[in-house]
Amino acid sequence: MNRSSMVRFYGWFTLLGLLVGGLVVLGYYKDEYREWKDYQRQFVQEEVRRAATPQQKAVAESTPIEIRQILLPDLNRVDRCTTCHLGVEDPSYGGYPQPLAYHPLHEQHPFEKFGCTVCHRGQGRATTVADAHGDVAHWDQPMLPLQYIQASCGQCHEAAENPAAPELARGQQVFETSGCRGCHKLDGVGGNIGPELDKVGARRAPEWLKKHFLTPAAVTPGSAMPPQKLSETNLEAIVLFMLSQTGESAPGYYASMKVLPSVDQGQRLFQQKGCIGCHTVGGQGGKVGPVLDDVGLRRSPEWMMLHFRDPQSVTPGSVMPKFGFTDTEARALTEFLLHIRERNLASTLPSLMNSAERGRGVFRKYGCAGCHGPDGKGGVPNPNAKTAEQVPGLIYVADGYTKDELKKRIFNGQREITPLDPKRPPPPLYMPPWRSLINDAEVDDLTAYLFSLLPKGENTGF
Amino acid sequence: MGRSIFRVGLPQSNLERSQAMTSSFLLHIQPAKVHKHSLKAGYSLGLGLISLYLFFILIGTGVLLMFYYVPSTDRAYNTMKDLQFVVSAGLILRNMHRWAAHLMVLFVMLHLCRVFYTGAYKRPREFNWVIGVGLFLMTLGLSFTGYLLPWDQLAFWAITVGTSIAGYAPIIGPKVKYLLLGGNIVGQESLTRFYALHVIVLPTLTLMMVAVHLWRVRKDGGLSRPDESGDVVEQIPLGQLPTNKSYGLMELARGTTPQVGKNPEDEVFSWPHLVFREILLFLLVAAVVLFLAIFWNAPLEEYANPIHPPNPAKAPWYFLGLQEFVSYSAFWGGVVIPGLLVTALLLLPYLDRNRAGVGRWFARERMVANSIFTLCLLAAIVFTIIGTFFRGPNWGWVEPWRRPPAITEGH
Numbered sequence: 001m002n003r004s005s006m007v008r009f010y011g012w013f014t015l016l017g018l019l020v021g022g023l024v025v026l027g028y029y030k031d032e033y034r035e036w037k038d039y040q041r042q043f044v045q046e047e048v049r050r051a052a053t054p055q056q057k058a059v060a061e062s063t064p065i066e067i068r069q070i071l072l073p074d075l076n077r078v079d080r081c082t083t084c085h086l087g088v089e090d091p092s093y094g095g096y097p098q099p100l101a102y103h104p105l106h107e108q109h110p111f112e113k114f115g116c117t118v119c120h121r122g123q124g125r126a127t128t129v130a131d132a133h134g135d136v137a138h139w140d141q142p143m144l145p146l147q148y149i150q151a152s153c154g155q156c157h158e159a160a161e162n163p164a165a166p167e168l169a170r171g172q173q174v175f176e177t178s179g180c181r182g183c184h185k186l187d188g189v190g191g192n193i194g195p196e197l198d199k200v201g202a203r204r205a206p207e208w209l210k211k212h213f214l215t216p217a218a219v220t221p222g223s224a225m226p227p228q229k230l231s232e233t234n235l236e237a238i239v240l241f242m243l244s245q246t247g248e249s250a251p252g253y254y255a256s257m258k259v260l261p262s263v264d265q266g267q268r269l270f271q272q273k274g275c276i277g278c279h280t281v282g283g284q285g286g287k288v289g290p291v292l293d294d295v296g297l298r299r300s301p302e303w304m305m306l307h308f309r310d311p312q313s314v315t316p317g318s319v320m321p322k323f324g325f326t327d328t329e330a331r332a333l334t335e336f337l338l339h340i341r342e343r344n345l346a347s348t349l350p351s352l353m354n355s356a357e358r359g360r361g362v363f364r365k366y367g368c369a370g371c372h373g374p375d376g377k378g379g380v381p382n383p384n385a386k387t388a389e390q391v392p393g394l395i396y397v398a399d400g401y402t403k404d405e406l407k408k409r410i411f412n413g414q415r416e417i418t419p420l421d422p423k424r425p426p427p428p429l430y431m432p433p434w435r436s437l438i439n440d441a442e443v444d445d446l447t448a449y450l451f452s453l454l455p456k457g458e459n460t461g462f
Numbered sequence: 463m464g465r466s467i468f469r470v471g472l473p474q475s476n477l478e479r480s481q482a483m484t485s486s487f488l489l490h491i492q493p494a495k496v497h498k499h500s501l502k503a504g505y506s507l508g509l510g511l512i513s514l515y516l517f518f519i520l521i522g523t524g525v526l527l528m529f530y531y532v533p534s535t536d537r538a539y540n541t542m543k544d545l546q547f548v549v550s551a552g553l554i555l556r557n558m559h560r561w562a563a564h565l566m567v568l569f570v571m572l573h574l575c576r577v578f579y580t581g582a583y584k585r586p587r588e589f590n591w592v593i594g595v596g597l598f599l600m601t602l603g604l605s606f607t608g609y610l611l612p613w614d615q616l617a618f619w620a621i622t623v624g625t626s627i628a629g630y631a632p633i634i635g636p637k638v639k640y641l642l643l644g645g646n647i648v649g650q651e652s653l654t655r656f657y658a659l660h661v662i663v664l665p666t667l668t669l670m671m672v673a674v675h676l677w678r679v680r681k682d683g684g685l686s687r688p689d690e691s692g693d694v695v696e697q698i699p700l701g702q703l704p705t706n707k708s709y710g711l712m713e714l715a716r717g718t719t720p721q722v723g724k725n726p727e728d729e730v731f732s733w734p735h736l737v738f739r740e741i742l743l744f745l746l747v748a749a750v751v752l753f754l755a756i757f758w759n760a761p762l763e764e765y766a767n768p769i770h771p772p773n774p775a776k777a778p779w780y781f782l783g784l785q786e787f788v789s790y791s792a793f794w795g796g797v798v799i800p801g802l803l804v805t806a807l808l809l810l811p812y813l814d815r816n817r818a819g820v821g822r823w824f825a826r827e828r829m830v831a832n833s834i835f836t837l838c839l840l841a842a843i844v845f846t847i848i849g850t851f852f853r854g855p856n857w858g859w860v861e862p863w864r865r866p867p868a869i870t871e872g873h
Contacts, residue, residue, distance in 0.1 A: 009742075012742050013741070013742065016742055017745060019749045020745050020749050023749055023752040023753055026756055027554050031554060067548055078540075078544075080547070080548070125543040125547055125548075126547050138614075138764050139764065
């Protein structure tokens with residue numbers, strides 16, 4: 001073995017050894033340096049600055065620099081947001097700039113139970129600003145802009161009458177009255193011309209939704225959806241409502257907490273539990289129990305709560321059974337009974353309405369107005385349809401159909417719409433078959449309602 | 463103390479240099495002396511050794527990743543995120559594993575090309591070539607099974623496409639696909655199967671085949687070289703062993719070990735000439751893998767979503783040539799061509815029996831064989847490049863420099 005080749009070997013060993021060693025050191029530093037550590041040091045500095053006594057200062061200085069996380073196994077989440085947002089639970093950090101700011105109003109949703117991303121979205125597991133806020137490729141849940149934050153309430157809570165989320169309630173109102181369900185299904189109710197909306201809030205961004213409502217064809221080429229005329233407020237509200245439809249279900253503990261004691265909820269319970277079997281409201285119902293129209297004047301809310309828990313405890317000898325209502329349910333029923341007269345709520349109980357009145361609800365529930373116009377007055381454009389390039393109105397159906405023919409028509413739909421000009425593209429809107437989407441009782445009510453639309457005095461009696 | 467671990471100290475004499483090789487468990491698979499030609503970097507290019515080192519790096523990083531990874535469709539993706547954001551060195555480990563895996567596929571292919579172009583698969587190395595082709599397929603299998611494990615969109619759809627190519631084979635195709643996936647679509651069963659294959663079955667088989675491959679290299683007379691035929695010693699029939707020699711039985715089983723070769727002046731001691739070069743090469747490979755891992759992150763897309771296929775859904779890059787073929791004809795591209803290619807590779811040393819041109823790159827005597835191989839290779843490269851860069855939505859033609867902005871789902 002000659003010397004010079006040995007020297008060459010050792011030269012290479014040194015060079016490559018240093019290279020590998022240098023890369024290992026570089027890799028180590030890259031791994032050790034994480035931006036969250038800077039934010040934690042910033043927090044520690046602030047704590048030290050605020051310390052009044054040497055003891056407090058010592059405590060502040062010994063704050064460990066470490067990942068903080070909220071484990072939420074039921075929600076399949078790990079939220080590490082508090083690794084940087086260290087002041088969220090400390091009111092004395094109110095008014096501080098991010099990331100140290102205090103998060104107000106979270107008593108109903110304690111951090112240890114809900115974390116952050118359930119409402120704010122973003123990427124809980126991430127520990128860099130860009131990744132955590134979701135502003136990176138391949139993460140489809142960027143943070144929800146604060147103006148739409150009420151959408152998150154709607155993931156769990158019924159939108160209507162949630163006092164904390166008025167924008168959400170307005171959005172739902174716009175959704176139900178614009179007839180969206182005529183073409184789109186939501187929670188299993190609606191037509192099937194357009195796509196289902198159950199997960200639309202997880203799929204689409206606010207900007208996309210806005211554009212889509214104003215000019216559907218601009219973002220979805222070939223869309224049959226008519227452009228929506230919406231005020232700026234209503235547009236924002238319905239975008240917000242769409243964003244709330246993420247298709248996420250609240251499991252276990254969360255499901256048990258999600259019902260809000262609202263008048264609507266109370267009305268639903270009143271209907272479901274069959275209260276009018278024994279009680280009379282709005283002049284109808286059973287005679288076993290007392291009339292309830294004026295119960296709000298006679299009884300206090302506290303009394304009602306006790307009564308729902310155990311009727312005999314406040315009315316000895318009462319024959320009313322213990323229903324085992326939860327506190328939330330009892331409170332919802334109380335709310336309903338307190339307002340039953342002033343808001344004329346009895347008339348909203350389906351079982352107390354006549355068929356045509358219920359049919360009006362069915363017309364709304366399935367979004368018929370989306371194509372046939374509010375109250376069936378027509379006017380929705382359907383380019384190249386023989387019927388004046390519009391979807392026909394419904395107020396004269398009583399003239400053209402018998403009730404059975406009309407039912408058949410609703411059940412079977414009409415896929416082919418006669419075009420005005422066969423050379424142009426066929427009309428985009430058509431009548432879907434509702435057979436599997438609607439039940440017999442609802443169709444009976446719906447036809448009764450449609451027959452009631454005929455203007456008075458015009459029944460020519462075909 | 464040192465002596466109790468390393469039985470011979472740092473060698474000072476030629477005797478100790480041979481002892482350094484023969485008395486060390488890790489080194490004894492290599493000969494004490496090695497032909498100068500085998501050390502020429504320009505001949506072997508170190509491709510086989512580089513593949514082996516990449517395999518070692520993959521085993522090392524892979525075992526460490528196993529301490530975190532959970533092969534569950536619910537948790538696999540989350541463990542990727544945890545590796546990236548909270549596990550010490552987790553991201554670098556995953557990057558190293560990913561890049562080393564791609565490099566290994568590449569270098570095994572290059573090694574195969576080197577062996578072909580130098581005619582090194584000829585007698586007596588025919589069977590070692592067959593083992594080598596087996597190792598090539600093992601490498602593809604390892605890479606492919608590993609591809610699914612992150613359980614992101616990339617993984618899910620690459621495996622969906624890859625296994626559907628397998629499903630095109632007649633009669634057994636659908637069965638093989640079902641067996642691999644544990645069902646008709648990629649799901650938890652597929653992940654479990656791919657995981658078991660990736661961490662136990664394939665690495666074990668590969669390791670055993672590597673051992674046989676290396677053992678055969680030595681038993682077949684070291685690396686191929688041009689003047690080999692000159693130093694072949696006639697095989698001595700059993701029963702006629704010369705009694706005055708101290709050779710072991712092993713050295714006499716075949717006639718072409720370097721020790722038996724005629725020209726001792728062409729040979730040098732493995733320590734340090736071979737061993738040092740090997741260590742240097744390892745450092746180089748480690749440096750490249752580290753460099754890639756530090757500066758480029760392994761891809762991780764959205765959580766796998768079986769109802770939202772990307773358009774186009776692409777197989778891993780080494781199968782994109784096949785996918786391109788399949789886009790013309792599922793039967794020809796998915797069955798006939800790959801089937802013929804693998805069969806031809808396996809049978810090659812038994813079909814091409816011409817002994818000329820061994821041990822030289824692009825030997826004139828091998829013009830025909832080299833031309834056919836080059837043609838196939840070029841076709842594979844061109845189709846892979848087309849599949850990788852020139853295919854857009856609906857597998858339509860797209861020029862990469864005029865790629866339309868990606869169609870996003872509203873963000």
